[in-house]
Amino acid sequence: MDITEFVEKSIGCWRSQRSAHHLAFAHFEAVQSEIDIIALSETDPAVLELCSTYHVDPSAIASPFRMSWEGQSDWEDSEAVKGTCVLVPVPDLTQANCGKLLRDQGYAETIAAVGEYSITADGTFVLITAYERAAAEEKIWFVNPNVRCRVSLIKTSAGTGVVTASFSSEIRQTRPGS
Amino acid sequence: MDITEFVEKSIGCWRSQRSAHHLAFAHFEAVQSEIDIIALSETDPAVLELCSTYHVDPSAIASPFRMSWEGQSDWEDSEAVKGTCVLVPVPDLTQANCGKLLRDQGYAETIAAVGEYSITADGTFVLITAYERAAAEEKIWFVNPNVRCRVSLIKTSAGTGVVTASFSSEIRQTRPGS
Numbered sequence A, B: 001m002d003i004t005e006f007v008e009k010s011i012g013c014w015r016s017q018r019s020a021h022h023l024a025f026a027h028f029e030a031v032q033s034e035i036d037i038i039a040l041s042e043t044d045p046a047v048l049e050l051c052s053t054y055h056v057d058p059s060a061i062a063s064p065f066r067m068s069w070e071g072q073s074d075w076e077d078s079e080a081v082k083g084t085c086v087l088v089p090v091p092d093l094t095q096a097n098c099g100k101l102l103r104d105q106g107y108a109e110t111i112a113a114v115g116e117y118s119i120t121a122d123g124t125f126v127l128i129t130a131y132e133r134a135a136a137e138e139k140i141w142f143v144n145p146n147v148r149c150r151v152s153l154i155k156t157s158a159g160t161g162v163v164t165a166s167f168s169s170e171i172r173q174t175r176p177g178s
Helices: A003-010 A045-053 B003-010 B045-053
Strands: A012-022 A027-039 A065-073 A081-091 A098-103 A113-119 A125-130 A134-144 A147-156 A162-173 B012-022 B027-039 B065-073 B081-091 B098-103 B113-119 B125-130 B134-144 B147-156 B162-172
Touching: A003 A081, A003 A113, A012 A065, A012 B012, A012 B027, A012 B162, A027 A162, A027 B012, A027 B027, A045 A081, A045 A098, A098 A125, A134 B162, A147 B147, A147 B162, A162 B012, A162 B134, A162 B147, A162 B162, B003 B027, B003 B081, B003 B113, B012 B065, B045 B081, B045 B098, B098 B125
Parallel strands: none
Antiparallel strands: A012 A027, A012 A162, A027 A065, A065 A081, A081 A098, A098 A113, A113 A125, A125 A134, A134 A147, A147 A162, B012 B027, B012 B162, B027 B065, B065 B081, B081 B098, B098 B113, B113 B125, B125 B134, B134 B147, B147 B162
16 A cells, blocks of 8 residues: 555544553543544645745655544543644655655644654554654554554653553544535 | 564563443443463463364464453443453464464453464564454554553454454563562
């Protein structure tokens, strides 16, 4: 599976159940959210701006998309979890199914980030993102066309300790009128 | 990674945080447990009995082990979650890092079961078990020598619908005196 096929399969509206395990405290957090993934044009201004920020030639990108989410955590005093970001894959020219993923807002820290992705032989999308004080490792795979699983690990920047392990099960929603 | 190495890395005592997502109801269940995995001799009576039940030549097996767990779910009125089972890998002679896994007690139904395992190029152990009324698909991988992740999916027996998706993060415990 290449990145274009992976993004195509991801486009849509998903209902997500996410459990975060804060390992040091053996704490469970539960988050319910709705995730919207929409395809963007390669000439979308937000895509071109992200390319410019990272000095990437817009002709080198594939299947840019926008991901938006809105949900609720069961943590005390938690506010609504809400956000949106633009993601731009830049396939590696020399290695099949590997590349960079530009993002205008990260998960672990709310700053722009560049991750390294690869897609394994069994169709799992693996993304590794190094931040200043942490590293994120994410695996996403499709169980069937309407169910996606996602495991995200937040590690210390040295990459040895795991701080948070979280799991999302995402079910495709049918849009009214579709 | 072959099955012997995978089992060796798994031997020990683990503290597990498990979140189960019951997808139809968007329900979260949280389970905390302790898991003990110990190596068994290939001539252990329980191993030989399991081989006999499934008509497997004991000389064809590799790295049998026992897994025991005890924990607590946050479901209302839940009793302690407790169990033990013997697992016996039977590597495929013609296909590397694939084989059968005999088990004297299943997860999804408390009956003996035979699953089909494979270990992917990136070291993920994948186990598929068909039951009479359900199918279970499990992925286990090591983040580092002391952290294991496990995703289990329970599907309808036709294999299309996902009923429960659960995720465990498992941290190796230091034994007193070790």
